[in-house]
Amino acid sequence: MSLALPPNQMIPKLFRIDKIKRELSDTFTIEMRPEAGAGFAFQAGQFNMLYVFGVGEVPISISGDPADPSLLIHTIRSVGSVTQAMGEMQAGDAIGVRGPYGSAWPVESAYGEDLVIVAGGVGLAPLRPAIYQALAQREKFGKVLILYGARTPEDILFKKELEKWRGRFDVDVHVTVDRATGHWGGNVGVVTNLVAKGGFDRRHTTAFVCGPEMMMRYSVQALEKRGVAPNKINISMERNMKCGVRQCGHCQWGPHFVCNDGPVFRYADVASLFPVWEL
Numbered sequence: 001m002s003l004a005l006p007p008n009q010m011i012p013k014l015f016r017i018d019k020i021k022r023e024l025s026d027t028f029t030i031e032m033r034p035e036a037g038a039g040f041a042f043q044a045g046q047f048n049m050l051y052v053f054g055v056g057e058v059p060i061s062i063s064g065d066p067a068d069p070s071l072l073i074h075t076i077r078s079v080g081s082v083t084q085a086m087g088e089m090q091a092g093d094a095i096g097v098r099g100p101y102g103s104a105w106p107v108e109s110a111y112g113e114d115l116v117i118v119a120g121g122v123g124l125a126p127l128r129p130a131i132y133q134a135l136a137q138r139e140k141f142g143k144v145l146i147l148y149g150a151r152t153p154e155d156i157l158f159k160k161e162l163e164k165w166r167g168r169f170d171v172d173v174h175v176t177v178d179r180a181t182g183h184w185g186g187n188v189g190v191v192t193n194l195v196a197k198g199g200f201d202r203r204h205t206t207a208f209v210c211g212p213e214m215m216m217r218y219s220v221q222a223l224e225k226r227g228v229a230p231n232k233i234n235i236s237m238e239r240n241m242k243c244g245v246r247q248c249g250h251c252q253w254g255p256h257f258v259c260n261d262g263p264v265f266r267y268a269d270v271a272s273l274f275p276v277w278e279l
């Protein structure tokens, strides 16, 4: 693999915010359009480096529909300086965008199989493009299961879309919360409980898992326990990033660079690293 950077790879392109939608108390979705040129092609699972001028640059997965490149969509949780600054932006403001970078959810390799999507918290955002892609070609899969866990009912991301998907007769959507509040009458407990219930053909299942690292560990364990092969389980990893293009080493994870070899990894390829904390 060549380490030479294509020209202008580090120069962000200017995008303008079309709309900001508040999803949860700490989470919002930004829809953007390029200042020049049309559209932004990407694959489900890829991310961009988003630059808030004068504040900093952060990696954020794309949460829109790969079939609609006219809008660039990201869903972001405010945790620190850059993401908080993004949350205070308004329609018309400019954001610098580098990308798309990284590997994609292997949606096509799941053709003919049951597809199990396991998401925790804001981890549903990087999976939403894969869900759009799978539902647009629903006939290519066996069962499609979406298993989602949030902290409380108030923390359920994309609630309306989850309800819409659940309203279809060809998708199984199960939602659970760690802690029930208000009038919640649904599942209570961790998302791994939903995996343990099964409902998919373990010999012919591909799984996509995204969420906090702890949730992914237990979800992978539960999938393996149900008999899903490690080479059919895919996870999306987060690490600190600076360049996003395999140059700075900030995102190194064992022999892998998360920005370039990931963020989506086949679990079989990283199984020895995955249980090691702080690597």
Ligand SMILES: Cc1cc2nc3c(=O)[nH]c(=O)nc-3n(C[C@H](O)[C@H](O)[C@H](O)COP(=O)(O)OP(=O)(O)OC[C@H]3O[C@@H](n4cnc5c(N)ncnc54)[C@H](O)[C@@H]3O)c2cc1C
Binding pocket: 047, 056, 058, 059, 060, 061, 062, 075, 076, 077, 078, 079, 080, 081, 082, 083, 084, 122, 125, 126, 237, 238, 239, 240, 241, 263
């Ligand atoms: C490939 C990739 C894709 C990502 N996709 C998304 C996405 O779709 N949506 C999204 O909201 N975030 C996503 N992230 C995480 C996002 O990049 C970080 O939350 C962001 O860099 C934090 O920057 P900051 O300047 O706002 O906070 P900082 O000032 O860097 O951090 C502030 C505090 O938040 C903590 N923190 C930093 N990152 C995280 C994190 N990931 N989770 C919890 N606490 C954190 C820090 O330890 C620190 O205490 C992704 C990360 C990667 C590597």
Ligand code: FES
Binding pocket: 240, 241, 242, 243, 244, 245, 246, 247, 248, 249, 250, 251, 252, 257, 258, 259, 260
């Ligand atoms: S972020 Fe620089 S090498 Fe991955």
